[in-house]
Amino acid sequence: ENENEDGFEKSFKEMMSTLPTTKSWRGSENLFQYQGFWIHPAYLKGVVSAQQQFQAQPTDIMLCNLPKTGTTWLKSLIFSIITRASFQDSPSPLLSKTPQEVVPFMELDHAHFSTHRDLGLPVLATHVPYSSLPRSVIDSGCKIVYICRDPKDSFVSLYHFNVNIQASQNAGAQPIDLDEAFELFCAGASIYGPYWDHVLGYWEASLEHPGKILFLKYEEMVDDTVLCVVKLAEFIGHRFSLEEQQQGVPEKIVKMCSFENLSNLEVNKSGEVVRGEIQNRMYFRKGKVGDWKNHLTPEMAARLDQITVQKLSGSRLRL
Numbered sequence: 644e645n646e647n648e649d650g651f652e653k654s655f656k657e658m659m660s661t662l663p664t665t666k667s668w669r670g671s672e673n674l675f676q677y678q679g680f681w682i683h684p685a686y687l688k689g690v691v692s693a694q695q696q697f698q699a700q701p702t703d704i705m706l707c708n709l710p711k712t713g714t715t716w717l718k719s720l721i722f723s724i725i726t727r728a729s730f731q732d733s734p735s736p737l738l739s740k741t742p743q744e745v746v747p748f749m750e751l752d753h754a755h756f757s758t759h760r761d762l763g764l765p766v767l768a769t770h771v772p773y774s775s776l777p778r779s780v781i782d783s784g785c786k787i788v789y790i791c792r793d794p795k796d797s798f799v800s801l802y803h804f805n806v807n808i809q810a811s812q813n814a815g816a817q818p819i820d821l822d823e824a825f826e827l828f829c830a831g832a833s834i835y836g837p838y839w840d841h842v843l844g845y846w847e848a849s850l851e852h853p854g855k856i857l858f859l860k861y862e863e864m865v866d867d868t869v870l871c872v873v874k875l876a877e878f879i880g881h882r883f884s885l886e887e888q889q890q891g892v893p894e895k896i897v898k899m900c901s902f903e904n905l906s907n908l909e910v911n912k913s914g915e916v917v918r919g920e921i922q923n924r925m926y927f928r929k930g931k932v933g934d935w936k937n938h939l940t941p942e943m944a945a946r947l948d949q950i951t952v953q954k955l956s957g958s959r960l961r962l
């Protein structure tokens with residue numbers, strides 16, 4: 644075992660030293676370009692070890708997306724859909740656990756997830772691009788739920804997230820300014836970016852395997868959350884019965900997982916995900932569509948839109 648681990652460690656370090664790097668959005672950290680995408684060093688080892696070791700089961704559900712496009716929301720929704728029968732008469736675990744805790748993250752937790760399968764739900768979240776998913780995820784035929792979001796709102800959300808982390812890591816450090824982050828984002832140098840390549844990878848795969856990949860948009864979810872939740876439940880094999888629909892079960896789940904409800908729970912207002920760095924409350928900022936209008940100039944918005952149109956040309960996808 645130890646020899647294997649040492650071997651992995653050694654080849655990982657060697658591999659890492661050959662990768663191109665770019666400035667991350669905070670501090671002196673760099674991002675590493677692995678298989679065409681910019682990965683944070685804290686997750687890179689997990690990506691590589693998951694590719695080598697993670698054995699997906701056909702009954703697994705993978706929640707895949709770029710950071711800041713709706714992970715927290717979808718984690719809480721998928722968890723609530725799957726566990727609804729167990730908590731009809733008792734309080735939902737989401738009142739005392741964060742969405743991050745109820746659905747683990749592949750890059751950090753895949754080994755624990757694999758060895759404790761009997762204890763948890765078969766749901767694992769990841770930000771890796773489609774082309775870097777562990778082979779077993781594709782081969783097992785497990786279900787993939789992908790969510791994307793208007794790049795303008797994702798950028799604004801990611802920018803604030805980084806500023807907040809930087810402030811809690813090091814109170815004195817100057818956070819990256821919006822213009823610099825914007826340039827990096829446009830050039831594709833954002834965490835798990837280029838943004839558009841990530842979205843297109845899953846989009847194309849969803850066209851090829853429609854029964855296997857559900858492709859959602861944050862804006863559509865906001866627009867009609869109940870409809871999306873009904874669709875989501877059906878896709879992951881936990882369809883609402885007619886009786887449940889008549890009893891308003893989908894509506895109850897939507898309410899439980901709403902930004903207003905989750906962001907006001909004590910568990911999400913206090914506590915930390917990563918000690919001294921990421922606080923639970925950082926996952927809840929505004930939860931609105933179009934907040935970019937408060938942060939980007941019309942020129943910046945037009946430029947980002949233009950990049951999006953250009954990158955997506957040739958696909959039928961609109962963001």
Ligand code: A3P
Pocket residue numbers: 709710711712713714715716796799800801803900901902903905926927928929930931934
């Ligand atoms: P904003 O920064 O625009 O408010 P992720 O969960 O992928 O990290 O994404 C975080 C974004 O989703 C943040 O966007 C956050 O406010 C929003 N969000 C968190 N919980 C939500 C919920 N229950 N409903 C809608 N949006 C939510």
